Amino acid sequence: VSYSYYSNLGRATQSEWNLLFQDDKSVFIGGGNIEYIGNNTSIGPNDRSFQLKVSGQFTPHIINDFSKDSVFSQGLVFRDPYYVKDYILNPDWKIYPDSKVISGFDCKKATTNFRGRTYEVWFSPDIPVNFGPWKLNGLPGLILMATDDKNQIEFLATKIKLNEDIDIDSKIAALPKLGEEVSLK
Numbered sequence: 520v521s522y523s524y525y526s527n528l529g530r531a532t533q534s535e536w537n538l539l540f541q542d543d544k545s546v547f548i549g550g551g552n553i554e555y556i557g558n559n560t561s562i563g564p565n566d567r568s569f570q571l572k573v574s575g576q577f578t579p580h581i582i583n584d585f586s587k588d589s590v591f592s593q594g595l596v597f598r599d600p601y602y603v604k605d606y607i608l609n610p611d612w613k614i615y616p617d618s619k620v621i622s623g624f625d626c627k628k629a630t631t632n633f634r635g636r637t638y639e640v641w642f643s644p645d646i647p648v649n650f651g652p653w654k655l656n657g658l659p660g661l662i663l664m665a666t667d668d669k670n671q672i673e674f675l676a677t678k679i680k681l682n683e684d685i686d687i688d689s690k691i692a693a694l695p696k697l698g699e700e701v702s703l704k
Contacts (some may be wrong), residue, residue: 520661521678522652524549527671536674538652541687543586545650548694549579576695583607583656590654593696600698608633609657621663622676629658637668646681 520538525531537548577600582591590605610631617628619641626641633655640651644660651662652674663676 520663520676520680522674523677524652525673525675535677536652538650539685539687539690540648540650541685543584544687544691545583545656546687546691546694547581547583547652577697578694580694581653582691582694583650583654591696592654593694593698602696602698602700603703604700605703607656608654610638610655612658614658622679624663624679626663627660631655636672638665639668640665646679 522536522538523533524536525533535550537550539546539548577595578593579595580593582589584591585607588607590603590607592603592605594601594603610633612629612631615628615630619626619628621641621643624643624645626643628639628641630637630639632638638655640655640658640662641664642651642658642660642662646661647659648661649656649658651658652665655662655665655674662674663679665674666672
């Protein structure tokens with residue numbers, strides 16, 4: 520599933536992410552350049568204002584491994600890489616009767632308060648997996664859209680290919696894991 524990810528946490532950005540899932544694992548992988556909304560400036564590998572203090576390829580990603588009750592995430596703090604191991608938090612969802620179509624799939628509405636934000640999501644029971652973008656999961660269908668109540672974050676599924684033959688363990692093993700492994704705390 521390809522998602523468009525929009526955030527405005529001080530400066531509006533948009534980027535593309537992909538969600539791969541199989542059995543009891545998912546990996547949410549950031550890709551491409553970050554586009555700043557409003558000035559058409561992209562940040563690429565040669566932009567000095569966004570040079571990373573890492574060698575090799577930096578690929579932001581989040582791995583949910585339900586068999587190990589673990590979440591692994593690759594990210595940056597002040598341009599330094601970190602690799603966080605955490606446990607899976609299953610949000611407490613409230614499901615509503617509202618419905619709408621997203622990317623050709625009938626979806627149901629749900630809300631939760633998760634990690635300090637209130638999220639409204641739309642999930643499709645027609646795709647009966649409990650995965651979604653970022654660390655959002657635990658619904659009886661794939662999450663195709665998620666927004667927070669302050670309109671600072673939005674994930675929107677833009678392309679969905681189901682029943683692809685993938686080896687998720689190989690995809691996860693191929694991701695560069697940079698920085699020291701630390702707990703979320």
